[in-house]
Amino acid sequence: MSSPEILSEAKELSNSNSVTVLGVLASGSGSNLEAIATAISNGELQAKIAVVIYNEPDAFVKQRADNFGIPAILVNHRDYKxxxxxxxxxxxxxxxxxxxxxxxxxxxxxxTQILIDAFPDRILNIHPSLLPSFKGIHAIEQAFNYGVKITGCTVHLLSLEVDSGKILKQAAVPVLPDDTLEDLQKRIQVQEHIIYPQAIAEYRQSR
Incomplete structure (x- = not known):
């Protein structure tokens, strides 16, 4: 085996054995936090969630973090100028x-750019559409009202421009003829919970 091959194999072994330390930012129920924490508990993801930061005092993500024994810290955006x-x-x-x-x-x-610069190419986000279509906070509703036949979810690197970073992983979700908006939201969320832990695992293997 040549030296480059040995170095490549050593890097892959190091990546597979190391544990990536995650920090999770959430504002709501934290269902994706639970999906990631469950994947870690099941041995599907070699990572550790060191801290959860949440900005809404009543966010249910705090309870989910507590359930997994993860420190959760409130950083209320209203307290900052x-x-x-x-x-x-x-x-x-x-x-x-x-x-x-x-x-x-x-x-x-x-x-802001301050956070992006502090963790360059090390901030992942999940968005409930097949980017670059339907950016922004009402993506599912926009796709539903537009009448698309297929939508989905996307894991991407965070960038300063909203929902515009490099795409890492996507899952397609068909829009069924009798779907309500709530039906579609639930099925997209199921896929989010599948691909987010997978995307994190694939990302850490690529580093």
């Missing part, structure tokens, strides 16, 4: 917990 100040506070916490990879799991705040 600017988005930049909020992001600096978030960075301080993520650094304190030695986070390698930041996972946006329904974080309903627009981030």
């Amino acid at each position: 600017s988005r930049q100040a909020l992001d600096r506070a978030i960075i301080d916490i993520l650094k304190q917990y030695n986070v390698d990879l930041v996972i946006m799991a329904g974080w309903m705040r627009i981030v």
Whole structure:
């Protein structure tokens, strides 16, 4: 075996054995947090969720984090005068917990360049459409009202422009003739819970 092949094999072995430290940002129920934590518990993802940061005091994600024994810290955006100040506070916490990879799991705040620069190409987001179609917070409703026959969800790298970073993984979800908006939302969420842990695993293997 040549030296480059040995080095490549050693890198793959190192990547497979190392544990990636995750920091999760969430604003709502935290169902994607639970999917990722479950994948870790089942041995499907070699990672550790070191901390959950949430910005809504009543967000159910806090309860989900507690259920898995994950530290959850409230960083209420209303307590900060600017988005930049909020992001600096978030960075301080993520650094304190030695986070390698930041996972946006329904974080309903627009981030600034400060956060992106602190974790370059190390912030993942999930969006409920097949990007680049239907960007923004009403993606499922927009796709449903537009009458598309197939929609889905996308895991991508976070960028300053909303929902425009490099696409890492997608799952297609058909829109059935008798679907209600709620039906479609539920089926997209099922796929989110499948592909987000997979995308994290594939991302860490590629680094």
